[in-house]
Amino acid sequence: MEQTFMKEKKILPLVLSMSLPMVISMAVNSLYNIVDSYFVAKLSEDAMTALALVFPIQNMINAIAIGFAIGINASAAYFLGAGDQVNADKSASQGWFLNIVHGITLTVLCIAIMPSFLRMFSSDETVIGMALSYSNRAFLFSTVIALTLVYEKLFQAVGKMKVSMFCMMCGFIANIILDPLMIFGIGFFPAMGIAGAAYATGIGQMLTLAAYLVFCKTDPIPIKIKRRYLKPEKNVAMKLYSVGISATLSLALPSLLISVLNGILASFSETYVLVLGVYYKLQTFIYLTANGIIQGIRPLMGYNYGAGEKERVRKIFGTTLTLTMCVMCVGTILSWLIPAELIGLFTSNTETIRIGVDALHIISLGFIVSAVSVTCSGALEGLGKGTPSLYISLLRYAALIIPAAYLLSRFLGADGVWYAFCLTELVSAGLSYLIYRKQEAM
Numbered sequence: 001m002e003q004t005f006m007k008e009k010k011i012l013p014l015v016l017s018m019s020l021p022m023v024i025s026m027a028v029n030s031l032y033n034i035v036d037s038y039f040v041a042k043l044s045e046d047a048m049t050a051l052a053l054v055f056p057i058q059n060m061i062n063a064i065a066i067g068f069a070i071g072i073n074a075s076a077a078y079f080l081g082a083g084d085q086v087n088a089d090k091s092a093s094q095g096w097f098l099n100i101v102h103g104i105t106l107t108v109l110c111i112a113i114m115p116s117f118l119r120m121f122s123s124d125e126t127v128i129g130m131a132l133s134y135s136n137r138a139f140l141f142s143t144v145i146a147l148t149l150v151y152e153k154l155f156q157a158v159g160k161m162k163v164s165m166f167c168m169m170c171g172f173i174a175n176i177i178l179d180p181l182m183i184f185g186i187g188f189f190p191a192m193g194i195a196g197a198a199y200a201t202g203i204g205q206m207l208t209l210a211a212y213l214v215f216c217k218t219d220p221i222p223i224k225i226k227r228r229y230l231k232p233e234k235n236v237a238m239k240l241y242s243v244g245i246s247a248t249l250s251l252a253l254p255s256l257l258i259s260v261l262n263g264i265l266a267s268f269s270e271t272y273v274l275v276l277g278v279y280y281k282l283q284t285f286i287y288l289t290a291n292g293i294i295q296g297i298r299p300l301m302g303y304n305y306g307a308g309e310k311e312r313v314r315k316i317f318g319t320t321l322t323l324t325m326c327v328m329c330v331g332t333i334l335s336w337l338i339p340a341e342l343i344g345l346f347t348s349n350t351e352t353i354r355i356g357v358d359a360l361h362i363i364s365l366g367f368i369v370s371a372v373s374v375t376c377s378g379a380l381e382g383l384g385k386g387t388p389s390l391y392i393s394l395l396r397y398a399a400l401i402i403p404a405a406y407l408l409s410r411f412l413g414a415d416g417v418w419y420a421f422c423l424t425e426l427v428s429a430g431l432s433y434l435i436y437r438k439q440e441a442m
Contacts, residue, residue, distance in 0.1 A: 011315045019296030019323065021161035023289055025168045034345075035172075036197045037281050039179045041346045047194050048346055049270065050130035052277025053118055053262075056255035058138060061106050063255065065146040067248025068099050070298070071240040073153035074384050076223050077299040080157065081306025085222075090236045093229035096150050098240070103143030110139045121262050121273070130194050137198035144205050151212035157299045158221045167215070171208030175200050239384075246386030250377060253397035254280075260402050261417055268414045271349075275356045276417075278346045279363065286331035290324045290371065294378030301382030314440070317379050324371040335364035355414075362418035366425030370396075373428045376436035388439045392432045400424040 009017075041048045072095035079088035114135050118128045148167075155163045178200035185191025192199065258280065265272035297320050304312045334342065343356035373392055380389035401424040408416030408423075 011312065011319055014300065015293075015297055015316060015319045015323070018159065018161055018300060019293040019320075021165040022156070022295040023292035023327075025161075025165045025292060025295070034281050034285060035176050035179055036201060037278075037346055039183050040194055040197050043183070043193060045274065045347060045349060045352075046124070046127050047130050049122070049124075049274050049277070050127050050134060050194060051197075052274055052280075053121055053127070054114075054131050054135045054138070055277060055280060056258045056262075057110055057114065057117060057135065059258070060252045060255040061110060061139065061142050062145065063251030064102055064106060064248050065099060065142070065149045067246075067251050068095065068102060068240065068244035069146075069149035069153040070247040070381055071095065071242070071244025071386070072099075072150060073157045073298055074243045074302050074381060075236075075239050076154060076157040077302035077382075078306040078384055080223070081303035087236065088222075089224050089226055090229045090233065091240060092150075092154055092223045093225045093227075094232050094236050095240050096147075096225045097230045098232060098237070099146040099150050100143060103146030106146075107139055107142040110142070111136055114139075121259075121266060122270070134194045134198045137195055138201060141202035141205050144202070144209055148205060148209040148212065151209070151216070154223050155212070155215070155221060156295060157302075158223060159299065160219075160221060161296060163212075163215050163219070167208050167211040170211045171204035171206075173204075174207045175204030178203055243381055243384055243386040246390040247381055249390055250393035250397075253393050257397045257401060261405060264405055264409055264417060265414055268409075271352055271355060272414045272417075274347070274352060275343075275359050278343055278352075278356055279359055281346065282342055282360070283331075283363075286328070286334075286367070287374070289331075290327045290374055291378070293320055293323050293327065294374065298378060298382035301379055302384065305383050313383070317375070317436075317440075320379065321371065321375045324375050325368055328367040328371045332364045332367045335360045335367070358415065359418045362415065363421040366422030369429045370425040372430075373425065373432040376432040380436060380439060383439070385439050388435050391435055392428065395428045395431055396424060400427055 037048065037051055040051055072091055075091040075095075076088045079085075079091060114132060115128070118131050122128055122131075152164050152167070155161075179197060180186060181189045182192050182196030182200050183194070184196075189196075258276065261276055262273050265276055297316055300316050301313055304310075304316065339357040339360045340353055343353045343360065347353060347356075373396055377389045377392040380386070380392070401420050404423055405417045405420035408420050410416070412419060
């Protein structure tokens with residue numbers, strides 16, 4: 001398969017052809033959590049709170065698997081652009097092996113720490129029991145997730161975005177069918193409650209992996225996972241981890257943020273913790289749609305950067321920024337037109353909905369400007385500049401928002417946490433653009 005279309009095709013059609021399948025894929029991926037939450041919410045608010053408490057660790061597992069896979073994607077795309085097939089294959093092979101190690105390690109560690117982690121945020125044994133019932137099963141599929149993401153990023157690195165879209169759709173369709181069957185016990189399925197949601201998601205992830213393996217046999221890609229390249233080599237591993245660690249930390253930082261904000265909000269009421277959990281389910285759908293565009297342009301940035309096409313890199317960045325701002329504009333409009341309906345997907349409690357509507361109104365004020373930070377961070381990862389990308393994530397998820405949330409909550413109560421979101425996005429956007437322009441010029 002010839003990859004030169006990445007540096008020859010017109011920019012807007014190229015970005016759209018690479019990004020639209022990924023927008024659909026990322027939207028589908030975000031629906032995993034939303035579908036689980038929708039059906040779990042039918043059990044009780046305690047069950048929904050349990051999911052909200054598990055989310056930070058679940059997000060961390062995904063962040064590590066996705067982040068390292070992004071390192072594989074960036075490295076493979078760069079070497080393809082530079083015409084170095086051997087190092088492209090080494091990146092794929094060693095990345096495949098190392099992400100399996102990550103998955104196994106995460107399974108053991110996360111199941112071990114969950115009881116202590118949950119008791120940091122709740123003393124309700126019913127909620128803790130539900131959370132453990134879900135997490136102990138969901139975390140068993142960590143290695144499956146890690147492997148799936150390796151194949152996803154390899155197919156993306158060579159421009160086969162439609163394959164990723166199809167494989168993710170297989171898993172999601174299975175999940176949405178199995179959720180009600182396994183949660184409520186329909187047909188020959190036993191009623192497993194919140195544990196059924198974990199199993200349904202895991203089975204969906206296994207089907208996605210199976211679909212990728214089928215495509216590897218029937219429609220091979222030019223990057224190969226080869227046994228002789230499996231042993232990690234220092235120079236290859238360093239290139240994988242230089243982007244992978246930064247991308248992982250960028251994706252894991254929201255877990256830290258949610259945990260800190262849960263601690264702040266819990267001092268007011270557990271209802272606010274639930275609202276934050278519901279908001280993250282909703283914003284995941286919005287931001288992952290924008291990130292679908294970023295997924296599409298990462299290999300384009302890496303390939304053209306490796307090929308020395310710096311003018312095309314600049315044009316791809318500008319086009320991507322425009323598209324991500326349009327996505328975030330849609331998110332803002334929905335947050336103001338139908339906020340009660342969105343929050344009402346996860347709870348029927350009128351007080352929770354009222355608080356959730358206020359939160360969504362305030363936080364959404366920063367959606368559009370946040371497109372600058374999202375685009376700059378993703379573009380830097382595509383260029384293989386993981387550390388500057390991490391700086392942007394640190395600004396958005398730690399350095400600015402945590403102190404702002406704490407201080408504003410002292411004066412404005414729980415609403416101060418919501419205002420901290422939009423204030424942080426405004427400041428981060430300006431700093432992110434400066435960081436990107438400095439790195440682009442180097």
